[in-house]
Amino acid sequence: MASSDHVPARTPARTRSDMLLFLTDEQLRQGIELMFFAYRDFTSDPDAVLAERGYGRAHHRALHFIKRKPGVTVAGLLDVLKITKQSLNRVLRQLVDDGLVRSAEGSRDRRQRLLSLTEDGEALERALSEPQRARLRRAFSEAGPDAVAGFRLVLQRMLDENGREAVLRLVEREQR
Amino acid sequence: MASSDHVPARTPARTRSDMLLFLTDEQLRQGIELMFFAYRDFTSDPDAVLAERGYGRAHHRALHFIKRKPGVTVAGLLDVLKITKQSLNRVLRQLVDDGLVRSAEGSRDRRQRLLSLTEDGEALERALSEPQRARLRRAFSEAGPDAVAGFRLVLQRMLDENGREAVLRLVEREQR
DNA sequence: GCAGTCCGTCAACAACGCTGACATATTTGC
DNA sequence: GCAAATATGTCAGCGTTGTTGACGGACTGC
Numbered sequence: 001m002a003s004s005d006h007v008p009a010r011t012p013a014r015t016r017s018d019m020l021l022f023l024t025d026e027q028l029r030q031g032i033e034l035m036f037f038a039y040r041d042f043t044s045d046p047d048a049v050l051a052e053r054g055y056g057r058a059h060h061r062a063l064h065f066i067k068r069k070p071g072v073t074v075a076g077l078l079d080v081l082k083i084t085k086q087s088l089n090r091v092l093r094q095l096v097d098d099g100l101v102r103s104a105e106g107s108r109d110r111r112q113r114l115l116s117l118t119e120d121g122e123a124l125e126r127a128l129s130e131p132q133r134a135r136l137r138r139a140f141s142e143a144g145p146d147a148v149a150g151f152r153l154v155l156q157r158m159l160d161e162n163g164r165e166a167v168l169r170l171v172e173r174e175q176r
Numbered sequence: 177m178a179s180s181d182h183v184p185a186r187t188p189a190r191t192r193s194d195m196l197l198f199l200t201d202e203q204l205r206q207g208i209e210l211m212f213f214a215y216r217d218f219t220s221d222p223d224a225v226l227a228e229r230g231y232g233r234a235h236h237r238a239l240h241f242i243k244r245k246p247g248v249t250v251a252g253l254l255d256v257l258k259i260t261k262q263s264l265n266r267v268l269r270q271l272v273d274d275g276l277v278r279s280a281e282g283s284r285d286r287r288q289r290l291l292s293l294t295e296d297g298e299a300l301e302r303a304l305s306e307p308q309r310a311r312l313r314r315a316f317s318e319a320g321p322d323a324v325a326g327f328r329l330v331l332q333r334m335l336d337e338n339g340r341e342a343v344l345r346l347v348e349r350e351q352r
Numbered sequence: 353g354c355a356g357t358c359c360g361t362c363a364a365c366a367a368c369g370c371t372g373a374c375a376t377a378t379t380t381g382c
Numbered sequence: 383g384c385a386a387a388t389a390t391g392t393c394a395g396c397g398t399t400g401t402t403g404a405c406g407g408a409c410t411g412c
């Protein structure tokens with residue numbers, strides 16, 4: 001009796017089951033593992049560059065989003081990264097001290113620090129993102145445009161429902 | 177001279193450029209950011225469960241791959257996780273002490289520890305993976321089978337070239 | 353018997369999250 | 383003008399999880 005739940009007799013078994021084969025626990029497990037392995041390799045290139053300078057992933061993220069939106073404030077970065085200001089500040093202080101990030105007084109609100117990359121900062125950001133872009137470019141190119149569209153769609157639907165709008169706005173628009 | 181490499185003149189410019197639009201730096205940046213945001217949300221569910229017990233992601237990974245292949249040895253886990261034995265051992269010791277992982281003497285080679293989950297371990301593994309599976313199931317379902325195929329293809333092509341074969345064998349085959 | 357392998361462990365360190373508390377400057381609301 | 387709210391910085395401490403280096407015991411293979 002339990003085995004026939006939700007399987008209407010009139011629906012051809014083949015159609016119904018074929019359509020949902022990609023939702024089996026086995027397929028989900030494969031997706032979970034692929035996310036783990038792909039993300040690990042995806043971050044390995046910048047990690048290697050960062051390690052040479054004694055930096056970590058947090059530095060990369062800060063550099064990325066400062067480059068992305070020069071003049072961003074600390075609060076703006078906190079919104080995007082969703083970490084504590086203490087964690088972010090530790091990283092920012094290093095980057096400013098090391099001359100990779102410039103910190104200007106806000107014009108409208110002088111409490112704010114408007115962050116931007118120095119030339120050295122731009123250089124490191126490029127060194128970090130270049131291999132990552134190369135990896136993704138190759139993957140995209142080998143997989144083809146349709147696969148890339150699917151890749152993006154699935155990642156979008158994996159985002160938290162609250163915050164998805166904001167993330168998609170950030171990712172897709174809000175060009176510098 | 178360099179700019180015309182691999183661009184046969186007889187190919188209509190429109191076709192060629194349209195086909196490569198998905199490889200622009202802008203598209204790559206979006207892909208990079210989507211990976212960051214999606215992975216962050218993807219891991220947030222298990223992270224919350226883990227935090228309640230004082231565990232971290234490393235514990236989740238160990239539980240996952242032990243469940244996946246009961247009887248796996250420490251060396252086998254190290255191969256998959258690509259971390260140091262010291263890091264893994266710290267986590268394994270806790271899991272064994274807490275009664276989540278069983279450690280049996282190897283029959284063929286008695287130096288080996290054959291790892292498997294206890295009932296409690298199975299329960300925690302389910303509690304960890306269930307919300308993650310639910311998230312992926314919803315994303316897959318909303319995106320549809322073709323998108324899922326693209327998602328998987330791109331992730332596969334993002335893997336390091338050396339090791340890709342092994343990872344794909346692990347992910348797609350080698351059922352328990 | 354001996355080299356090599358598998359595993360466990362001690363010690364130390366770094367990156368990077370976290371909480372909590374507190375200081376300071378600035379802006380905003382009334 | 384003054385109080386409250388805001389933006390930021392900073393100190394101190396903690397936990398997870400990665401790292402290197404070193405060492406020892408148990409076992410296997412030849």
